[in-house]
Amino acid sequence: MGLLREQEVEIRERPRFTPGERVRAASQVRNDGSYPGKDIGENLVRRGDEGVVRDVGTFLQQFYIYAVEWVDRGSIVGMRAYEITSLDKAATPGTSEIATCLKEG
Template identity: 45%
Template structure:
């Protein structure tokens, strides 16, 4: 499996991310990351064995899980 985003690749969040209930200290449905926030891919893995999730490190030490469609690379040109 080839990953669209590499480890240490700089990315930007393409939509507001809301708490799905897995982030402590935030209400379910509350926005936890705003669209346009930049971060770095630090890991990738699977949720429920088939949903690819990227762990993205954001400033302040916050790490959030994102799907491919929620990210855009800042390091390489996107292809359609």
């Protein structure tokens, strides 16, 4: 049996998202059994769905979990940072995407 790799402790840094921030799902999320009232494997969030971060918590004192309200679905699902992208930060002047567009223009 090999040595376990030390995983990144995400909570050493500030959360990437804040309550009230609009986000988009970067990937599909299915119920792993932790979402009540839904079958295991049932789709909870589809890639491209838009929602709002309602709260930020932690899991295993290692990861941030973002409680995202998916208004169109009428549900709140815990998401990891890699599963969502910000809609608000992408529209903020000074981000790398906008700076790149200005350089090209």
